[in-house]
Amino acid sequence: MSPHDILNIALVTALISLAVGQVLSMVRLMIGPTTGDRILALDTMVINALGLVIVLGMYQGVKIYFEVALLVAMLGFVSTVALARFILRGDIIE
Numbered sequence: 001m002s003p004h005d006i007l008n009i010a011l012v013t014a015l016i017s018l019a020v021g022q023v024l025s026m027v028r029l030m031i032g033p034t035t036g037d038r039i040l041a042l043d044t045m046v047i048n049a050l051g052l053v054i055v056l057g058m059y060q061g062v063k064i065y066f067e068v069a070l071l072v073a074m075l076g077f078v079s080t081v082a083l084a085r086f087i088l089r090g091d092i093i094e
Contacts, residue, residue, distance in 0.1 A: 046076030
C-alpha cells in the first residue's frame, strides 16, 4: 500500500465517523429533554459539519472548502451565542 492509499482510507474513515456523529447529534436534538441539550446538540452539529467540510476538502484536494469552513465556523458561533442569549433573556439585541 502506498502512502496515498493510506491517506484515502484515513479520510474516508474520518468522513464516516463525522457523519455518524452528525446523526447522533440530530438524535440528541430531537429527543433532548431540556433546551440546553438541544442547544449543545446544535453546536455539536456545527462542529461536525465543519469537520465534514474540511475533510471533504482534503479528500478532493480543493482549497475553497477551507474558506467555506471558516464561514461555517463564524456563523455557527454567532448563531449559538444568539440562541443561548435568546433562551436566557428572551431578547437578542438589548
